[in-house]
Amino acid sequence: MALLQDFEAIVGTANALTGDDVARWSKDWSGKYSGEPGVVLRPASTQEVSQIMALANEQRQSITPVSGHTGLVGGTYAPGGVLLSLDRMNTIHDINTSARTAVVDAGVILSSLHDAAEAEDLIFPLTFGARGSAMIGGVMSTNAGGSNVLRYGNTRDLVLGLEAVLADGRIVDLMTALHKDNSGLNLRQLLIGSEGTLGVITKAVVKLAPKPKAYATAMVATPTLEDALTLLNRTQDATGGAVEAFEYMPRNYIDVYMDRFEGAREPFEGPQDINIMVEVATTTDTDVNETLLEIMSDMMESGMVLDAAVAQNESQRREMWERREAAAELAFWRQPIVDTDIAFPLDLVPEFFERVGVAMAALDPDHEPNFVAHLGDGNIHYSVYPSRDDQDLMDKIIEAVEDIVADLGGSFSAEHGVGLSKLNTMRRRKDPVALDMMRKIKGALDPNGILNPGKLIPD
Amino acid sequence: MALLQDFEAIVGTANALTGDDVARWSKDWSGKYSGEPGVVLRPASTQEVSQIMALANEQRQSITPVSGHTGLVGGTYAPGGVLLSLDRMNTIHDINTSARTAVVDAGVILSSLHDAAEAEDLIFPLTFGARGSAMIGGVMSTNAGGSNVLRYGNTRDLVLGLEAVLADGRIVDLMTALHKDNSGLNLRQLLIGSEGTLGVITKAVVKLAPKPKAYATAMVATPTLEDALTLLNRTQDATGGAVEAFEYMPRNYIDVYMDRFEGAREPFEGPQDINIMVEVATTTDTDVNETLLEIMSDMMESGMVLDAAVAQNESQRREMWERREAAAELAFWRQPIVDTDIAFPLDLVPEFFERVGVAMAALDPDHEPNFVAHLGDGNIHYSVYPSRDDQDLMDKIIEAVEDIVADLGGSFSAEHGVGLSKLNTMRRRKDPVALDMMRKIKGALDPNGILNPGKLIPD
Numbered sequence: 001m002a003l004l005q006d007f008e009a010i011v012g013t014a015n016a017l018t019g020d021d022v023a024r025w026s027k028d029w030s031g032k033y034s035g036e037p038g039v040v041l042r043p044a045s046t047q048e049v050s051q052i053m054a055l056a057n058e059q060r061q062s063i064t065p066v067s068g069h070t071g072l073v074g075g076t077y078a079p080g081g082v083l084l085s086l087d088r089m090n091t092i093h094d095i096n097t098s099a100r101t102a103v104v105d106a107g108v109i110l111s112s113l114h115d116a117a118e119a120e121d122l123i124f125p126l127t128f129g130a131r132g133s134a135m136i137g138g139v140m141s142t143n144a145g146g147s148n149v150l151r152y153g154n155t156r157d158l159v160l161g162l163e164a165v166l167a168d169g170r171i172v173d174l175m176t177a178l179h180k181d182n183s184g185l186n187l188r189q190l191l192i193g194s195e196g197t198l199g200v201i202t203k204a205v206v207k208l209a210p211k212p213k214a215y216a217t218a219m220v221a222t223p224t225l226e227d228a229l230t231l232l233n234r235t236q237d238a239t240g241g242a243v244e245a246f247e248y249m250p251r252n253y254i255d256v257y258m259d260r261f262e263g264a265r266e267p268f269e270g271p272q273d274i275n276i277m278v279e280v281a282t283t284t285d286t287d288v289n290e291t292l293l294e295i296m297s298d299m300m301e302s303g304m305v306l307d308a309a310v311a312q313n314e315s316q317r318r319e320m321w322e323r324r325e326a327a328a329e330l331a332f333w334r335q336p337i338v339d340t341d342i343a344f345p346l347d348l349v350p351e352f353f354e355r356v357g358v359a360m361a362a363l364d365p366d367h368e369p370n371f372v373a374h375l376g377d378g379n380i381h382y383s384v385y386p387s388r389d390d391q392d393l394m395d396k397i398i399e400a401v402e403d404i405v406a407d408l409g410g411s412f413s414a415e416h417g418v419g420l421s422k423l424n425t426m427r428r429r430k431d432p433v434a435l436d437m438m439r440k441i442k443g444a445l446d447p448n449g450i451l452n453p454g455k456l457i458p459d
Numbered sequence: 460m461a462l463l464q465d466f467e468a469i470v471g472t473a474n475a476l477t478g479d480d481v482a483r484w485s486k487d488w489s490g491k492y493s494g495e496p497g498v499v500l501r502p503a504s505t506q507e508v509s510q511i512m513a514l515a516n517e518q519r520q521s522i523t524p525v526s527g528h529t530g531l532v533g534g535t536y537a538p539g540g541v542l543l544s545l546d547r548m549n550t551i552h553d554i555n556t557s558a559r560t561a562v563v564d565a566g567v568i569l570s571s572l573h574d575a576a577e578a579e580d581l582i583f584p585l586t587f588g589a590r591g592s593a594m595i596g597g598v599m600s601t602n603a604g605g606s607n608v609l610r611y612g613n614t615r616d617l618v619l620g621l622e623a624v625l626a627d628g629r630i631v632d633l634m635t636a637l638h639k640d641n642s643g644l645n646l647r648q649l650l651i652g653s654e655g656t657l658g659v660i661t662k663a664v665v666k667l668a669p670k671p672k673a674y675a676t677a678m679v680a681t682p683t684l685e686d687a688l689t690l691l692n693r694t695q696d697a698t699g700g701a702v703e704a705f706e707y708m709p710r711n712y713i714d715v716y717m718d719r720f721e722g723a724r725e726p727f728e729g730p731q732d733i734n735i736m737v738e739v740a741t742t743t744d745t746d747v748n749e750t751l752l753e754i755m756s757d758m759m760e761s762g763m764v765l766d767a768a769v770a771q772n773e774s775q776r777r778e779m780w781e782r783r784e785a786a787a788e789l790a791f792w793r794q795p796i797v798d799t800d801i802a803f804p805l806d807l808v809p810e811f812f813e814r815v816g817v818a819m820a821a822l823d824p825d826h827e828p829n830f831v832a833h834l835g836d837g838n839i840h841y842s843v844y845p846s847r848d849d850q851d852l853m854d855k856i857i858e859a860v861e862d863i864v865a866d867l868g869g870s871f872s873a874e875h876g877v878g879l880s881k882l883n884t885m886r887r888r889k890d891p892v893a894l895d896m897m898r899k900i901k902g903a904l905d906p907n908g909i910l911n912p913g914k915l916i917p918d
Contacts, residue, residue, distance in 0.1 A: 099804045143645075145639050149638065150638075156645070157616070166896070170892045170895075172893050172896060176868060177868060178802050178803070178804065178837065178870050178873075179609075179613075179836045179837060179838075180833075180836055180838045180870065180873040181802060181870040181873060182601065182602050182870075182874055182875070182877065183870055183871060183872040183877065183881075183885065183888075183889055184877060184889060184894070184916060185649060185657075185915075185916070186615070186648050186649060187893055187896055189615075190648070192645070193641055194644055198644075210695075210696065210700075236669075237742060238743060240742045241669075282699060283696060284698065284699045286699075343637050343638070343640060344637070345558045345560070345636045346558055347555075347557040347558050374639075378638060378639070379638075379639045411639065411640040411641075412642060414637075414639040416641070418641065418642065418643060422642075426642065426643060429642075430642055430643060431633065434631050434633060434646055437625070437646055438646070441649075441904070442644075444902065444903035445896060445899060456643060456644075457643060
């Protein structure tokens with residue numbers, strides 16, 4: 001393949017992998033899209049990415065960018081194709097402590113950025129289970145969410161500037177570190193979340209936040225989801241919006257967790273149906289533990305809280321987080337699974353669960369639900385194991401969930417992205433004028449359709 | 460004009476204004492772009508906007524959307540052309556107190572939304588001097604900023620969903636109220652700040668915030684800008700980031716204010732060079748007044764604060780705000796003026812003032828500076844009255860400021876938008892690849908170039 005030789009001339013033969021060397025790029029974390037790429041290119045610089053894209057564009061060769069490969073929607077699936085891996089571009093160029101910004105390459109691992117920020121008494125607040133492998137490039141391309149969105153926003157709220165390579169190899173420089181910048185169309189927000197279909201993000205300026213002086217973390221059992229939302233609102237009001245995480249784990253999730261993880265412990269003495277993990281953080285001298293205890297004991301008296309346990313030390317806090325973050329591994333341990341990534345206005349979450357329960361009882365009475373939710377921002381990872389391996393049944397389940405989502409003004413794609421797995425849903429559910437706009441923008445910026453074709457935007 | 464009759468058939472003859480009736484649309488707040496439009500269309504609904512655009516597109520008739528007409532950059536300037544005014548579409552459809560969102564038409568006046576939110580013990584935090592006339596449509600089209608950006612973000616951070624009419628009359632429905640939604644390219648953020656070049660924004664879902672229980676507002680004089688930034692950081696740290704406004708007024712601004720406003724009062728007993736207005740707000744029971752007083756008295760002891768006055772009541776607080784908000788009226792009282800709207804990373808603001816002082820002394824020793832700054836977010840409205848009415852001199856002044864902006868990684872267009880007045884700067888200073896991307900997107904979404912042509916994106 002003459003093209004391979006040309007790619008090798010750009011990145012060096014050692015960084016144009018084929019054959020056995022590409023095995024580790026054969027599937028993402030969902031495990032659902034399995035297939036080896038033909039070539040994996042590992043450029044060392046934006047200039048090399050630019051040369052790769054210019055050549056690919058000339059030769060009409062499709063390119064699929066990949067960084068940590070921890071996606072769950074098949075966004076980096078390209079069997080036999082060319083993957084462009086950003087993993088060698090992994091320098092943290094600058095941590096500016098007075099402006100509270102960092103300049104990072106696309107291949108920087110999320111947890112490395114966490115560590116570098118903490119060393120300066122700052123945090124990069126975006127976090128989720130895959131942080132030890134996920135890289136900034138993928139985080140930005142998918143507009144990743146996670147557990148702290150409630151307090152700090154999604155990825156797109158944390159990125160001030162970026163650099164990207166376009167389909168034709170040109171480099172666009174949007175590397176500003178500004179909080180106010182109205183100089184034309186917002187290309188930054190267009191590229192963030194575009195899943196590699198409009199450009200290859202190579203570098204970013206991200207916001208850092210002050211490191212909290214103290215955390216208060218607790219497990220709380222409530223009789224109803226409405227009571228849980230009351231707990232959220234009261235805690236937000238009492239702390240001035242300092243709730244960092246508000247996670248919901250139902251009974252069946254805890255059961256699976258207990259079953260699968262050695263040394264796993266129940267959150268409470270007796271089993272509870274609604275298990276909430278709440279975390280509050282403060283950068284001031286306020287005693288957030290005290291505040292949280294007061295709210296919980298008050299709600300316990302009025303019967304709105306059934307049980308509660310505050311983490312007494314960092315190791316108890318870690319245990320609470322591990323129980324929640326096990327979800328990333330637990331979700332796909334058993335197949336077949338119908339997994340979703342949906343979001344609602346907060347006040348409609350209880351109605352979703354009521355309605356989906358009724359719908360599932362009708363469709364497949366013997367299904368087993370398995371879900372967790374970032375309840376604080378209305379994002380539910382609602383999954384079910386259907387009672388039988390039947391594609392028709394699974395399609396019906398997805399459509400039933402989608403119907404309720406549409407009815408309640410929710411999103412069928414909250415934080416994992418669209419990739420391949422939600423392409424049909426995009427086609428069915430997204431506003432058709434919006435879809436047409438996306439196709440026109442894609443056509444204008446990548447006229448040969450070489451950047452991650454077949455993802456995000458349905459034909 | 461047959462086309463006029465067709466427009467009349469859509470909006471009614473009473474709402475297709477010509478002749479004397481269009482006088483009030485002849486200039487924006489800058490006063491620099493004066494010229495009567497040929498026709499002003501005042502549709503009553505999204506459907507009517509859609510019909511207008513479909514007809515205009517068919518007839519290749521340019522359309523310039525306008526709402527409150529309080530812009531400062533000529534973004535709605537269309538002498539002899541067709542303005543599409545959203546002012547009749549002014550319904551606040553919904554204030555959802557539990558989800559803390561509002562659904563509003565593009566023609567809702569900003570202060571009306573403030574009032575409606577406050578009636579529910581909530582706030583819509585975006586605010587600036589023109590709030591009594593500015594409308595949501597223009598606020599969104601220009602991604603307006605203002606004095607509370609520090610705490611709550613720009614317009615784009617406060618909009619969850621929107622509806623817009625495209626150049627060909629199709630309506631795109633992005634009216635979600637979600638905090639997590641990764642369903643395709645982010646068209647919402649593309650339309651926000653597009654200054655009417657990609658679509659006519661007709662409706663929005665905006666975020667509301669809890670109404671603060673208490674404010675602490677003070678005027679503070681510091682010896683240097685560095686000391687002022689220390690005051691900002693200490694206040695942010697002590698309050699957990701609760702600073703809502705941090706405004707800088709230099710001596711010459713106060714002088715002009717004293718001169719022009721009847722009953723105006725000096726902020727301090729003696730004249731000070733650096734006058735800072737700081738406002739902290741709390742939704743909890745914390746005594747923010749106490750916190751602010753402690754910091755100021757501490758800094759006074761170490762010589763970093765020269766004088767300070769805390770507002771003792773709402774009327775004193777209003778006086779402080781009026782002094783700052785007079786800037787909108789004061790900026791253009793005298794001509795010629797070279798006005799800018801620039802932003803920097805916070806830590807580089809003092810360096811900008813040093814360098815611009817040197818540059819101005821060389822270019823025009825007898826100029827009079829007149830500026831205010833949203834110091835807390837690095838946004839400076841740096842203006843000067845040149846010593847003579849000389850276009851060549853004024854061009855040189857602008858270029859000198861731009862050079863320093865580019866050198867310090869700043870923005871030449873922070874919050875007012877580009878419109879006509881910064882088109883040349885866009886051409887000179889914006890990354891050329893970014894400009895090309897904007898042109899391609901514009902061409903893809905408005906192939907006939909009928910939406911607000913000649914604005915925002917230079918040819």
